[in-house]
Amino acid sequence: MSELENDVGVLEANSAFYKAFESLDIEAMNAVWDHQEPILCVHPGWPLIQTRERVMESWSRIFDNATLIQFAITGTKPVIEGDAAWVSCTENITQVLDGRVVEVKIQATNLFRRQLGNWYLAHHHGSPVG
Amino acid sequence: MSELENDVGVLEANSAFYKAFESLDIEAMNAVWDHQEPILCVHPGWPLIQTRERVMESWSRIFDNATLIQFAITGTKPVIEGDAAWVSCTENITQVLDGRVVEVKIQATNLFRRQLGNWYLAHHHGSPVG
Numbered sequence: 001m002s003e004l005e006n007d008v009g010v011l012e013a014n015s016a017f018y019k020a021f022e023s024l025d026i027e028a029m030n031a032v033w034d035h036q037e038p039i040l041c042v043h044p045g046w047p048l049i050q051t052r053e054r055v056m057e058s059w060s061r062i063f064d065n066a067t068l069i070q071f072a073i074t075g076t077k078p079v080i081e082g083d084a085a086w087v088s089c090t091e092n093i094t095q096v097l098d099g100r101v102v103e104v105k106i107q108a109t110n111l112f113r114r115q116l117g118n119w120y121l122a123h124h125h126g127s128p129v130g
Numbered sequence: 131m132s133e134l135e136n137d138v139g140v141l142e143a144n145s146a147f148y149k150a151f152e153s154l155d156i157e158a159m160n161a162v163w164d165h166q167e168p169i170l171c172v173h174p175g176w177p178l179i180q181t182r183e184r185v186m187e188s189w190s191r192i193f194d195n196a197t198l199i200q201f202a203i204t205g206t207k208p209v210i211e212g213d214a215a216w217v218s219c220t221e222n223i224t225q226v227l228d229g230r231v232v233e234v235k236i237q238a239t240n241l242f243r244r245q246l247g248n249w250y251l252a253h254h255h256g257s258p259v260g
Contacts, residue, residue: 127257
């Protein structure tokens with residue numbers, strides 16, 4: 001597989017993650033994450049969440065409480081190292097909270113593992129940019 | 131190399147990073163980071179910094195402005211995938227700022243690459259825990 005094809009696969013997996021988040025679709029989010037442990041997740045301002053089960057529960061809670069959320073992803077930098085890859089990007093989020101439009105900027109590190117040629121999310125770390 | 135030996139090497143590299151940070155020793159910090167690009171770093175609340183040169187400049191600025199900083203690292207979780215590894219941990223930081231003792235908690239994702247049997251830091255992402 002060429003380096004470019006690798007990059008495309010990782011970038012597609014990263015886009016699928018944000019598409020699932022934006023659509024608040026828990027099944028799509030479930031499909032994005034690796035089925036093998038360890039699975040780790042740090043939502044902005046939250047402590048570390050471990051295990052696939054707890055990470056998926058956290059997404060359910062987030063989706064249950066969200067109404068409208070839109071992502072513009074910028075500054076995407078993919079790095080591939082064998083069957084591991086990490087993507088750095090900025091999430092420019094527009095959200096409706098209590099009837100008001102709120103814009104926030106989150107810096108994210110997304111880590112993927114390759115399983116049978118496909119990339120799956122194994123670690124997400126999002127944090128507010130000052 | 132056994133799985134345990136791998137784990138030990140990654141955990142030692144993670145400890146060396148915090149030892150360099152705590153001692154405010156720029157040469158030790160320089161030795162911790164991979165000499166190959168891409169190098170990425172997100173300090174708490176900062177935007178992404180790219181390239182080894184700019185990341186090392188950021189450490190110089192941080193070290194120049196720091197007086198006393200102590201780390202207690204807890205909840206360390208290493209994950210190894212071939213020649214890549216990531217460590218999740220909580221930095222319990224005690225710092226003296228303007229003559230006052232300040233305690234902060236930072237959640238970190240540290241990513242390492244293996245070069246000739248040694249693990250080097252390639253990506254650091256630290257963010258405040260609410």
